[in-house]
Amino acid sequence: xxxxxxxxxxxxxxxxxxxxxxxxxxxxxxxxxxxxxxxxxxxxxxxxxxxxxxxxxxxxxxxxxxxxxxxxxxxxxxxxxxxxxxxxxxxxxxxxxxxxxxxxxxxxxxxxxxxxxxxxxxxxxxxxxxxxxxxxxxxxxxxxxxxxxxxxxxxxxxxxxxxxxxxxxxxxxxxxxxxxxxxxxxxxxxxxxxxxxxxxxxxxxxxxxxxxxxxxxxxxxxxxxxxxxxxxxxxxxxxxxxxxxxxxxxxxxxxxxxxxxxxxxxxxxxxxxxxxxxxxx
Amino acid sequence: xxxxxxxxxxxxxxxxxxxxxxxxxxxxxxxxxxxxxxxxxxxxxxxxxxxxxxxxxxxxxxxxxxxxxxxxxxxxxxxxxxxxxxxxxxxxxxxxxxxxxxxxxxxxxxxxxxxxxxxxxxxxxxxxxxxxxxxxxxxxxxxxxxxxxxxxxxxxxxxxxxxxxxxxxxxxxxxxxxxxxxxxxxxxxxxxxxxxxxxxxxxxxxxxxxxxxxxxxxxxxxxxxxxxxxxxxxxxxxxxxxxxxxxxxxxxxxxxxxxxxxxxxxxxxxxxxxxxxxxxxxxxxxxxxxxxxxxxxxxxxxxxxxxxxxxxxxxxxxxxxxxxxxx
Numbered sequence: 001x002x003x004x005x006x007x008x009x010x011x012x013x014x015x016x017x018x019x020x021x022x023x024x025x026x027x028x029x030x031x032x033x034x035x036x037x038x039x040x041x042x043x044x045x046x047x048x049x050x051x052x053x054x055x056x057x058x059x060x061x062x063x064x065x066x067x068x069x070x071x072x073x074x075x076x077x078x079x080x081x082x083x084x085x086x087x088x089x090x091x092x093x094x095x096x097x098x099x100x101x102x103x104x105x106x107x108x109x110x111x112x113x114x115x116x117x118x119x120x121x122x123x124x125x126x127x128x129x130x131x132x133x134x135x136x137x138x139x140x141x142x143x144x145x146x147x148x149x150x151x152x153x154x155x156x157x158x159x160x161x162x163x164x165x166x167x168x169x170x171x172x173x174x175x176x177x178x179x180x181x182x183x184x185x186x187x188x189x190x191x192x193x194x195x196x197x198x199x200x201x202x203x204x205x206x207x208x209x210x211x212x213x214x215x216x217x218x219x220x221x222x223x224x225x226x227x228x229x230x231x232x233x234x235x236x237x238x239x240x241x242x243x244x245x246x247x248x249x250x251x252x253x254x255x256x257x258x259x260x261x262x263x264x265x266x267x268x269x270x271x272x273x274x275x276x277x278x279x280x281x
Numbered sequence: 282x283x284x285x286x287x288x289x290x291x292x293x294x295x296x297x298x299x300x301x302x303x304x305x306x307x308x309x310x311x312x313x314x315x316x317x318x319x320x321x322x323x324x325x326x327x328x329x330x331x332x333x334x335x336x337x338x339x340x341x342x343x344x345x346x347x348x349x350x351x352x353x354x355x356x357x358x359x360x361x362x363x364x365x366x367x368x369x370x371x372x373x374x375x376x377x378x379x380x381x382x383x384x385x386x387x388x389x390x391x392x393x394x395x396x397x398x399x400x401x402x403x404x405x406x407x408x409x410x411x412x413x414x415x416x417x418x419x420x421x422x423x424x425x426x427x428x429x430x431x432x433x434x435x436x437x438x439x440x441x442x443x444x445x446x447x448x449x450x451x452x453x454x455x456x457x458x459x460x461x462x463x464x465x466x467x468x469x470x471x472x473x474x475x476x477x478x479x480x481x482x483x484x485x486x487x488x489x490x491x492x493x494x495x496x497x498x499x500x501x502x503x504x505x506x507x508x509x510x511x512x513x514x515x516x517x518x519x520x521x522x523x524x525x526x527x528x529x530x531x532x533x534x535x536x537x538x539x540x541x542x543x544x545x546x547x548x549x550x551x552x553x554x555x556x557x558x559x560x561x562x563x564x565x566x567x568x569x570x571x572x573x574x575x576x577x578x579x580x581x582x583x584x585x586x587x588x589x590x591x592x593x594x595x596x597x598x599x600x601x602x603x604x605x606x607x608x
């Protein structure tokens with residue numbers, strides 16, 4: 001869809017609004033579930049909102065297996081809430097499902113299960129595997145001469161997994177310009193700062209050395225994200241990676257930059273406070 | 282002796298045959314294509330062949346992604362890497378997602394030989410059997426390998442096919458047919474050609490029933506021939522489909538046998554022996570001796586020497602059967 005200057009502005013407003021709704025869903029879902037990963041879900045909310053509500057991903061909610069769709073792989077599977085919220089709000093499944101996160105019998109497993117949830121492309125949760133699967137999808141697209149793109153969202157801590165770099169090597173070897181990786185570079189992992197636990201920086205130089213076209217962007221500036229997505233789609237002859245600098249827990253003051261909110265959920269009082277902050281944005 | 286051929290050779294030829302029939306078939310390898318015989322496919326279909334280099338985890342992930350987007354991938358490397366090194370990738374990226382990937386692994390078991398324990402997969406069947414939804418096939422000769430690979434291609438869902446390095450004799454005189462989940466009684470030899478399991482329809486009782494897979498099927502048959510000459514009545518069943526295992530056949534065998542002996546080129550923990558014991562213990566308990574490698578790693582040596590060393594010989598099978606039937 002083409003956007004004029006005016007509609008582009010309204011589109012940015014629309015994405016921001018969706019990102020806010022997604023953040024509200026994330027804190028509500030994880031609070032209700034009493035477990036889950038709000039920190040890394042909140043850090044990627046703007047990225048995911050831009051992909052799903054900025055006409056970036058060509059997907060059909062009523063035909064989730066449409067062969068020509070763009071693929072989105074949530075390699076950092078613990079950020080399931082952000083994906084579930086976006087999919088529900090795009091109409092892939094009823095929003096009521098969000099209340100059942102992590103409950104026995106719910107399609108919304110703690111980590112995404114592609115057999116249970118329409119719109120979830122592959123099951124993820126064991127870190128480091130999504131990029132390889134995305135390489136496979138991109139290769140299939142090339143073989144079939146289809147023009148779909150494959151998008152993958154990785155965590156920066158996840159880049160400590162060796163398999164990420166095996167896949168990075170292969171993506172550039174096969175010149176997969178239909179593959180775009182985004183690194184949610186929030187700087188934190190379970191045990192602390194990524195740089196303290198096991199430094200992965202400079203992530204952009206590493207990808208560059210592996211033959212990728214590298215972009216760097218503020219992962220919370222929707223207009224910049226949209227620009228960089230367009231540029232990434234134009235890269236030819238090599239895969240593109242967008243290192244998106246983000247804040248873990250973004251949008252909820254007491255969660256921001258706090259490693260403990262990786263896998264901790266808000267209690268009733270904290271939920272109230274979080275919702276007040278998010279609704280005031 | 283009949284024609285000698287390694288199951289991996291039959292795999293390479295069958296891949297080519299399948300590749301000519303089905304344009305969706307893609308093949309992956311991790312720098313072992315000349316050993317796994319995927320090179321045969323690569324030569325004719327270079328655009329559908331992906332050599333990912335020495336990166337097995339990535340190979341499994343790419344195979345999952347290709348299957349996700351409509352391809353029918355066969356991923357090959359040595360069994361020790363295809364299962365142990367990549368267990369989490371096979372579990373999460375393939376089995377849990379339910380993707381239609383075929384993992385065809387060569388160089389399984391001790392017949393790898395001189396490379397030694399690092400390259401001898403003795404627990405791969407156990408690992409793959411434990412994964413929900415995974416089919417495990419262990420063909421015994423070249424003809425059966427062709428049929429097993431065809432059956433795997435036709436089957437919707439992940440399949441592990443265990444192949445060997447060593448040249449082995451033909452067990453089946455002609456194509457016997459192959460069905461996932463079905464075992465075949467090869468001894469006593471069928472009175473009517475091809476009616477392998479008809480012997481179980483009568484009320485014969487056997488002193489010893491061998492249940493084998495892979496390279497040990499031929500050895501068990503040799504043992505049965507020797508033992509029959511000594512007045513010990515035998516049955517030999519080929520259980521190439523280790524998972525799903527043919528429970529009906531195993532219960533029938535248990536009902537007409539005084540004792541059972543399982544034979545495999547694999548650890549006695551978690552492989553065919555375990556599968557057989559689980560079925561018989563729950564349905565029709567009968568004494569079972571599980572033969573294979575006893576909770577230890579392999580070592581270097583020629584394939585033949587190692588088979589002797591670990592008791593994978595028809596002589597050893599005879600000895601075990603004689604002791605079982607002694608007063």
